[in-house]
Amino acid sequence: MSDDKLSGIQENFISHLVELRTRLVRASAVLLAVFVVLFAIWPGAAALYDFMAQPMLNALPAGSKMIATGVITPFMVPMKVTMAASLVVSLPWVLYQAWAFVAPGLYMHEKRLVAPLIISSTLLFVAGVAFCYFFVFGTVFKFINDFAPKSIAVAPDIENYLDFVLMMCLAFGLTFEVPVVVIVLVRMGIVSVEKLRAIRPYVVVGAFVLAAVVTPPDIMSQLFLAIPLCLLYEVGLLLAPLFAKVTQAPKETTDSP
Numbered sequence: 001m002s003d004d005k006l007s008g009i010q011e012n013f014i015s016h017l018v019e020l021r022t023r024l025v026r027a028s029a030v031l032l033a034v035f036v037v038l039f040a041i042w043p044g045a046a047a048l049y050d051f052m053a054q055p056m057l058n059a060l061p062a063g064s065k066m067i068a069t070g071v072i073t074p075f076m077v078p079m080k081v082t083m084a085a086s087l088v089v090s091l092p093w094v095l096y097q098a099w100a101f102v103a104p105g106l107y108m109h110e111k112r113l114v115a116p117l118i119i120s121s122t123l124l125f126v127a128g129v130a131f132c133y134f135f136v137f138g139t140v141f142k143f144i145n146d147f148a149p150k151s152i153a154v155a156p157d158i159e160n161y162l163d164f165v166l167m168m169c170l171a172f173g174l175t176f177e178v179p180v181v182v183i184v185l186v187r188m189g190i191v192s193v194e195k196l197r198a199i200r201p202y203v204v205v206g207a208f209v210l211a212a213v214v215t216p217p218d219i220m221s222q223l224f225l226a227i228p229l230c231l232l233y234e235v236g237l238l239l240a241p242l243f244a245k246v247t248q249a250p251k252e253t254t255d256s257p
Contacts, residue, residue: 182236
C-alpha cells in the first residue's frame, strides 16, 4: 500500500472520529441543558417526583404519603427522576445526532429504512411509557392497595417505588418496540413473515412468561403487558411486508430471477 493511500485512509479515519466527537458533544450538551432546566428551573426535581408518585398517591387512602428511609434519599431520588426525564426529553435529539453521523454513508434506500425506524422507535417507546403511567399504574396500584389487609398501613419507600416505576416503564417501553423488531427481522431477511406467523402460538406463550417475570405477581399487570405485546406482534406482521417493499434497493426491484 502506497504512502499516499495510507495517508488518505488515516485522514478519513480521523475525520470520522472528529465527526463522532462532535455529535457526542452536541448530544451531551443538550442532555445536560435539559437536565439543568428540569432540575433547577422548571418544573423542578421535586415536582417531577411528585408527578411520578401521583398514581401511587391516588391509590393510597386520603392524606397518605410515601416515606424516605435514607438520609440523602429525598435529594438523590428526585435527581434520578430528573436524569431519566432528561433522557426521554432529549431522546429525539440524541437519535438525530446518531442519524446525522451514519446518514452520509448510507444509500437512498437505506435512508428510507433507517429514518422511519428511528422515528417510530422513539414514538413507540414514549407510547409504552405513557400507557404504563396513565393506565397500568393506576389500575395495578389500586388493586394492590385494595387487596392489602386493613390491619397494615401502606407507606411505600420512595427509592423502592422509583426502582419499580423505572423497571415497569422500561419493560413497557421495550414491549412497544415489538413491531419495529418484527419489521427489521423481515426486512433484513433473517426470518420470513410466514415463519413468524407459524410461531405465533409460541410468541403468545413467551409473552405471558415474560410478563410474569418482569411484572409484579398479580394477574392484572401481567395481562396489561402480555396482551399489548401480542397485539403489537400482529401489527408488526401486518406492516413488515409493506415496509420491506417500500425500502427495497433499486436492483432488488429491477432484477428478475
